[in-house]
Amino acid sequence: MNRILTVFMLTLPFMINGQVNSLLDSSFNKIGYKLLDLGNDDEKANSCFLSAKNKIYVSGGSSTSSSDRAFITRLNVNGLVDSSFNSTGTIINSTFYSIYDSYEDANNNIIVTGAKSLLNQNMVIARILENGTYDKTFSGDGIQEINFNDQEDVAKKVKEDSKGRYVVAGTTGDGFYTDVLISRLDHSGNLDKSFNQTGYLVLNFGPKDRSYVADFLIINNNKILLLVNHYAETSTSYNINCFLINENGTIDSTYGVNGKLMIDINNQTDVACSIIQADGAFWIGGYTTKSNRDQLIIAKLDSLGHLDANFGNKGISINAIGSSSMTPTSMKITSDKSFRLSGRISTSGYPDACIVGISSKGTIDSSFAVNGVFQFNRSNRTDHFNSFFIYPTGQIIAAGFSEDSIDDKTIILKLKNKINVGIIDQYKTISLTKFFPNPFQHNATIEMNLDESLEFGIRLFDESGKYISELVPNRIYNAGQIEVPIEVPNHLRSGNYILVIQSKNKILASIKTKFLNQ
Known part of the structure; x- marks a missing residue:
């Protein structure tokens, strides 16, 4: 007889002793962290994320005395390199100087953005298949390189809109003074000329100003909400600017003052x-x-x-x-x-x-x-975390670099489940109300309220974050109160598990369960 005791964990107080070893998760590479040595002088991770199939992707830049190269590595949840990805677990590409952002699209392809070469940079975006090879249906060879007006162009952020187009945000300039550049590519990797007639939009704040993309979000009707960090050299002032950009690439003049909000916090x-x-x-x-x-x-x-x-x-x-x-x-x-x-x-x-x-x-x-x-701090030198994510089961994976006496190495570190487990994404309109019967033998039902129509599935993980099985495949549910039946695998061993309600690559809610196989 199978029974599951279930607790909704929206607030879990915890205490830790503050020592590094007490927080490091030894299920990850046995010591809680891993150094990547790709054979280069310096290696630094800029981005990391968890895929829909529970793989860890880490990407960034590496360099030798004679060349600069980008890398992306895939790890299993135990911290070991996954050799099923490009046969070695790592892609190294000299087309990129560095990768700055990466994510997994709805088809389990990996999208990466960055820049080509340290000097005379071009914006680069690539699409990589799940097996670690480049997707040749994207720009012919899987990599699109773009130069805008013979400037130094760097892609810093990338997201996909509801029509499968890639929105890329970064900077363009002479290497010192920079403007914000936002462009849109179609699903095949070509500039989408329906966006501002050219496929891109440049936001110029002044001849001696420096501006950088902090973040952006694609909202209703494929509009783009863009957050920009701006420094004016002439007045030595910092401020934050927020823009709303229409789907056609024009600035929405109804937002803020002439399409811009200027925010001076300090x-x-x-x-x-x-x-x-x-x-x-x-x-x-x-x-x-x-x-x-x-x-x-x-x-x-x-x-x-x-x-x-x-x-x-x-x-x-x-x-x-x-x-x-x-x-x-x-x-x-x-x-x-x-x-x-x-x-x-x-x-x-x-x-x-x-x-x-x-x-x-x-x-x-x-x-x-x-x-x-x-x-x-691994070796009493410079250490830095550039990116991190939170597992649906509560652990943290952080990536960056750790310097030793010779050079920098990419470091990936895992912290134990010491944060709250529950609704991770605060912005989805989902509310869990009941899990019944409790306990149960083999089948159960999750009751929830949806404020809007939503597509999601339910997946099962163990406490270490290892993916076990799909309990409910993705489908679209209408708004209102719904009941979703689940069925637990017969082979499941007794222990603690996490039910994760997931919409594509977004975590909507997590339910911690204790499973008893009797």
Whole structure:
């Protein structure tokens, strides 16, 4: 007889002792972290994500004294390189100088973006099949290289719209002064000339200004909500600009003032990361210089660009991390609306890689780690986390680089399940209401409310994050109260498991279960 005892885990308090070894997950490469050595002088990861089939992808750039090359590596959940990907587990390509962003599309293809060569850069986007070979239906050889107006062009972010087109955002300029560039490619990899008649749009703030893409989101009707970090050299001022771009590539003049919201949170704030909600509200993460050190700042704004007074101090949270300087690079939200930010932290000497926990109220989250900070330094040199993701089962995978006495190596690290498990994506209109019967022998039903029509499936993972099986295949459910039956595999062993409700590559909700096979 099979019985499952089920608990909805929307808030799980926890305590840890703050020591590095107590947080590292030894199920990952036996020691909780892995160094990639691709045989180059320097290797740095810029992006990482978890695929629909529970594979870990890590990508970035590597260099020798004579060449620069991009790489993407696939790992299994235990930290071992997956040799079924391109026969070695890694793709190294000299067409790219570096990969800056990557994700998995709805067909399990891997989309990567970056730049070609350190000097005279061109924007590059590639599509890679699940087996690690380039998809030749994309631009003929799987790689599209574009030069806009003979400038130095770098692709930093990529997303796919509802029509299967790729929206790429980055910078263009002379290598010092930069403008924001956003382009759209069709599914075959060609510039989509229905976007601003040219396939791209350049946002120029001035002749001696530097602007960078913080984030963007594709919203209703394939409009693009774009968040830009802007520095004006003439006035030495920092500000944040938000644009709404129509599907045809023109700026929506009804948004803000002539299509732009200018947000001045703090004149010395540098935006490093952000999270944009589907309704246009957003969080901004970065650092601001106070008392001769960089302090962590998070701001919450509504869709009109107004600071949300219910968060922090009138919408802004500024936290000093002890006497250290903290520079964030990536930010995620947990199930209880608290924040995790990765980056580096330094007091004196070489900086440590770190992940910082901030509560939903904007204060240091000491339940995440001692003083709210997980710090990692492998060899008393420079360590840095550039990217991370949160498993549906609660663990964290972080990627970046770790310096030794000779060069930099890519590091991938896994932290134990010490965060809340529950609704990971706060922006989907799904609400779990009941799981019954409880306990049950073989079949059960999940009851939930949907505010809108939604496509999802249900998958089963064990506590380590290993994928077990698909319980319910993807299908579209209508809005309203629904009941979804599930059937547990007969061969399942007793233990703790996670039911994950997933829409394509987005996690909607997680349910922790204890399974008893009797």
